Amino acid sequence: GQNIDQPTEMTATEGAIVQINCTYQTSGFNGLFWYQQHAGEAPTFLSYNVLDGLEEKGRFSSFLSRSKGYSYLLLKELQMKDSASYLCAVMDSNYQLIWGAGTKLIIKP
Amino acid sequence: NAGVTQTPKFRVLKTGQSMTLLCAQDMNHEYMYWYRQDPGMGLRLIHYSVGEGTTAKGEVPDGYNVSRLKKQNFLLGLESAAPSQTSVYFCASSYGDSVQPQHFGDGTRLSIL
Numbered sequence: 001g002q003n004i005d006q007p008t009e010m011t012a013t014e015g016a017i018v019q020i021n022c023t024y025q026t027s028g029f030n031g032l033f034w035y036q037q038h039a040g041e042a043p044t045f046l047s048y049n050v051l052d053g054l055e056e057k058g059r060f061s062s063f064l065s066r067s068k069g070y071s072y073l074l075l076k077e078l079q080m081k082d083s084a085s086y087l088c089a090v091m092d093s094n095y096q097l098i099w100g101a102g103t104k105l106i107i108k109p
Numbered sequence: 110n111a112g113v114t115q116t117p118k119f120r121v122l123k124t125g126q127s128m129t130l131l132c133a134q135d136m137n138h139e140y141m142y143w144y145r146q147d148p149g150m151g152l153r154l155i156h157y158s159v160g161e162g163t164t165a166k167g168e169v170p171d172g173y174n175v176s177r178l179k180k181q182n183f184l185l186g187l188e189s190a191a192p193s194q195t196s197v198y199f200c201a202s203s204y205g206d207s208v209q210p211q212h213f214g215d216g217t218r219l220s221i222l
Contacts (some may be wrong), residue, residue, distance in 0.1 A: 004151060029209050030208055033210060040167060041215065041216075042113075042199065042213035042214060042215050042216060043152075043199070043213050044213070045210035045211070045212070048208070048210060051206070087151070087152070089151075089152075091208060095208070096152070096167070096168075097152075097154070097211070099151030099152040099153070100151050101149055101150055101151045102151070
């Protein structure tokens with residue numbers, strides 16, 4: 001079966017750095033997406049990785065290792081507004097997105 | 110620019126009732142999707158469409174029907190609502206290239222009593 005695993009909840013301090021991990025087992029691989037979802041709102045696109053390595057976008061970076069079935073999202077200089085759920089999704093061989101349950105990130109002052 | 114608009118935002122139904130959720134996008138996207146989101150679970154694809162007049166089943170299609178009569182609209186119907194269909198429903202759309210990011214509406218919170 002297809003499976004995406006990510007931690008249920010994480011806590012971090014304002015101004016710090018946090019890494020949210022995602023491991024996957026899917027039928028084929030056509031890329032990995034990270035989305036941010038604030039409570040009660042729509043998911044919004046953060047990043048896309050299809051090749052191994054690190055992609056940087058301002059305070060957010062995403063890393064992919066296809067051989068290990070592993071990705072992480074790195075958030076730097078955390079702000080209170082970063083409190084949200086972070087969703088990992090893998091596009092399988094049928095170009096369908098398989099979604100993880102999300103990681104709820106709590107930022108403390 | 111409205112993006113993806115879902116109506117209604119909230120709805121309470123009784124078991125056995127039927128209803129239609131409407132999704133409209135103004136980005137000229139080819140692909141449209143309906144998901145449900147339940148606590149502790151990832152988004153699950155109900156149905157999707159790769160163009161006007163086409164629809165296909167996703168992971169959890171039972172109990173739902175869809176139609177894409179116009180490119181900008183994607184309708185999700187519940188034929189006979191059941192308590193197990195209580196969920197938050199999200200519509201999304203993307204360009205006609207499979208690896209493009211999906212853009213989501215704000216969701217419809219549906220409760221079936």
